[in-house]
Amino acid sequence: MDIKVLVVDDEEAILNLLRKYLEKAGFTHVITMNDPEKALELMQKELYKIVLLDINMPKMDGIELLEKIKEINPLCNIIMVTAYSDMNNVVDCIARGAVDFIAKPFKMKELTDIVNDAAKRIERWKDVIINNG
Numbered sequence: 001m002d003i004k005v006l007v008v009d010d011e012e013a014i015l016n017l018l019r020k021y022l023e024k025a026g027f028t029h030v031i032t033m034n035d036p037e038k039a040l041e042l043m044q045k046e047l048y049k050i051v052l053l054d055i056n057m058p059k060m061d062g063i064e065l066l067e068k069i070k071e072i073n074p075l076c077n078i079i080m081v082t083a084y085s086d087m088n089n090v091v092d093c094i095a096r097g098a099v100d101f102i103a104k105p106f107k108m109k110e111l112t113d114i115v116n117d118a119a120k121r122i123e124r125w126k127d128v129i130i131n132n133g
Contacts, residue, residue, distance in 0.1 A: 003119050004029040004046065008039040008065065009054035009081065014104070018052060018081075018111070025112040027119075036060040043072050050118045053098075055082040055089060063093060070097040075125065077118035081106075 005027050007018045015032035022030045031048075033039040036057050043051075051069060055062040066078055080093045083104040090101050099121070100114050 002028065003050060003122060004048045005031070005050045005052070005115070006039060006042065006048040007032045007052045008034075008036055008057070008062070009052075010034050010057040011054070014054070014081075021108045021111055022115060024108070025115065027115070036062070036065045040065060040068055040072075043069050043076075047073065048076065049122050050077045050079070050115060052079045052081050052115070055080055055093070056084055063089075063096065066093065066096050066098055077121060079114055079118065 005022055007015055007022070007030065009015050009018070009032075012034060015034060019030050019032050031042070033042065036059055040060075042048075053062040053065055053069075057065075062080060062082070066080070069076055069078060074097070078098045080089075080098045080101045081104065082089065082101075093101055099118055102111060102114055
């Protein structure tokens with residue numbers, strides 16, 4: 001798919017795994033970053049339509065990064081990824097604009113289904129804008 005995907009997590013092993021899963025699912029533009037501040041700089045330069053964010057990271061947590069990305073691109077489909085999922089985190093992330101939430105450890109099918117749903121949503125929005133614009 002020709003949709004840019006950004007993955008932000010402080011664990012290199014997770015970044016490599018997510019890149020592999022997404023590329024196997026057909027996403028051709030997958031960028032991974034282990035530094036949330038650099039990821040934010042990148043978001044200001046390039047339009048990523050799907051972002052996968054870890055919640056617990058040094059320097060800046062994923063919830064703060066979620067808010068900053070939404071300021072830059074309100075239509076960005078942000079999927080939160082964490083090993084520390086509780087109902088408060090889920091509600092907080094969704095309230096701040098995340099479209100979904102996945103808990104580690106996850107299965108490839110679960111992850112790719114969530115990202116594919118986001119991609120379909122983006123295509124649907126694009127069709128609405130083109131047909132009504």
